[in-house]
Amino acid sequence: MIRTLRERLESKILHWAIGLNRSPRYRRLRERVTDLLENNQNPYKRFFDFFIIFLILSSVFILIWEVKHPVPAWLDYYDIYFVSFVFLVEYLLRLWISSDLTGDLVREYEQATAVGREFRLWPALVRGLRKKLAYMVTPAAIIDLLAILPAYRPLRVLRIFVLFRFLKLLRYTRSINQFVEVLATKRFELLTLLGLLIFVTLTGAIAIYVLEDMRNPAIHNIFDAVYWSLVTITTVGYGDIAPVTDMGRVIAMVIILFGIAMISFATSVIVSAFSEKLNELKEERIVEEINRKQEFLIICGYGQMTKMFFRQSEAKRYPYIILEKDPEKVQEALHDGYDAIVDDASRHETLARFNIKGSQVTVLCMSHDDVENIYIILNAKSVDPRIRVIARASTPKIVSKYERAGADHVLLPNQVAGTMMVTAILKPIMYKAIHAIFTGQNVALLDEVRVLEHSSLAGQRVGAIDFRAYKLVLIGIQKAETKEFLFNPEDEVVVETGDVLLVMGHKANIAYFRENSCLDERKCLR
């Protein structure tokens, strides 16, 4: 009888786990929660973080206020129930997403059935729960748990646990987090130092206790001695307890010297940890900054080409980041006033750092080394095929390789310069015209006017649009559907939404044309 009950329970748990694991709604929910709590790029995470920070600060403020002033009942209720409840929910959610319990169960079950072994639920469940436990004993999780405790009123002592709410800020403020991370890199040095400190403090404490316990009225027990020792060694020296015998003073002098040595050692350890990490922290900030943009450029390499690229007027308008392997060149770029980080664009992790999913990313391969460029292209396309790649190639022979690697646009500097040279020799006037257009001189801007939804151009015949009134020349239209470029289109061609008009004219005239063809101002701004 008991056996069957147990079996029924087991099968029920298993069914429940499998059901949840297969349910797309459950999965989506889980993903969403994970995203909200852990993905820094999630736009709502910011609000969530601010909300929690507000709760923490208000709770701590109430704690301080309470010391001297009576607190209105509603504020107390807010503190006890609302804040604690939110923290409890947050704690449970974090526990939930810390490991995939149902997934683990289902996987073990599937493995067992696949090899024909009998599936035993309890060991599998214990293994899964052990993972949860491992999360629960991490410092962050313990702090979270303790921060909920002040809600338990009968024990007034627990009020002080509100301070753990303050510690929760660690999770929500990045700079403190980074500080702790930096210190963690020097764990060995700091722990050694701590061990030394404990050793010296205890030695001093024992010595003073043995030597002065009878003579010094301020020292009653070993705790007083330890307190005195620590206050002295840290060079704080309150002076509430002071040695009265000569031997006691000698010990004080010795541990003061030790104290100074140790403080300078600790300072140097922390400073060196920061100076080592400072660049990394700065780079992280740059990457985070760029990841918030809707579209941005990743420029690989800081060479002549990149420098010239930035010399183009308006080139700085794009959000960009320069990746360069050579730290010296990065220094040069930073010196020139550009955002650059030391990183190798041919590594998968490098490109994966960027917010590829959320924004339109274009990678520019500017190196003169074809092998490196192709490697970067393949890397970019393997991270996400939506990344647009514009690459520079050295010889026409190798262009096909670039195309096979997936480059969206291949540029041959030698050829570009060569054709421009030939044009300058054979058709000097055309060269001037083309040069003027390419460099975007105001008189002869060749620009694209996209026909947006709220444009008065949509649905009109080409013949009906008076380009001459705007002092513009219509060169052609790229149709939205076929992507076909119609040069010098007939009057009967109808302009549709999504088409791109290629017009030539003065910058101001093009701007005026764009503005005038716009029915709803807010929606036409590009």
Added chain:
Amino acid sequence: MSRNRIILFGYGKFGRSIADTLVEHGAEVILVESGESRYQASLKGGFKRSLLMDVTDDSALETLPVDPEDQLVCVMDDDHLNVFLVLSLKALFPENRILALSDSIHATRKLKMAGASQVIDLYAVSANRIHNILNKPIATRFMEGFLDSNHEYSFREIRIPEGSFLHERSLDEIDFRRYGVIFIGMIDVELGNSFIFVTTGLEHKLDSGDIIVCIGHDEDLDRFEEAIRHPREVME
């Protein structure tokens, strides 16, 4: 155009393709090289009139058969040599148009100071192209269409012949679109052959002898050129 004799200095990484393209376009090219192996390569490449000389030697350069109309093009692989060459050529043939290719920012400035009439900076044009690809992909593809050797559209300067119906007509009256060509500007001979875009608000009465600039498909341009020979506009 009469200016199609070109003296090209250098048959290296740039010179080779430039020379080939120029010949394809029917220009007369005289190659000058200072390196023996490249000189041999140019002979093999079909340039029978190649010259081998020390380009740092003024007395050698003086012997070059240069007419005032010739264009001198300096595309030596070595930047320093290129600058030096431009400087020597400017001193010897001050009347000629001197073009030079530069592949570094520093050389561009020096070439200009040395007296080159036109300097094409490899990095500047390429960087500019990338900028344009990013910014205006359609416009860029269109513009590249002109530069390609197997171009779709051409850019043509047309001199209005004597007795054309365009004579004494104002620009507003003429419907260029009828011929499938786009009128984009004129060349002002008085202002030293400078090009004036139509978009600057050109108001002008055409005269025979004026040079107008149109873009279009080659056939359309041919047809247009034929049509404007007639004293009266033929209406279809």
